[in-house]
Amino acid sequence: MTTPSTVSSRAGRTWMHRQVITPLDIERITGLSEGNIFAGELALHQLFFLRPAPGWAKFATPVRGFYQCGSGTHPGGGIMGASGRLAAMRILKDGT
Secondary structure: OOOHHHHHHHHHHHHHOOOOOHHHHHHHHHHHHHHOOOOOOOOHHHOOHOOOOOOOOOOOOOOOEEEOEEEOOOOOOOOOOOHHHHHHHHHHOOOO
């Protein structure tokens, strides 16, 4: 019978290497803000109209004709391609 203890004891004998990386390490290696793949926390104060910052949401920026998309914009990096599609729809809507 396979139990968690037998699996973990077998796995312990086969692991050759372990690497622990902190958010600071990830930031230094990749340049990601605070080591976060979503370019910010997916917390209430950084979602929807507040992402990436108040006044810069909905893919437009204060610079006319300059738009943004990516994991730092709504809906975040967890939904692949969604921010690019939403930004493109905004650009088409604005007629830019």
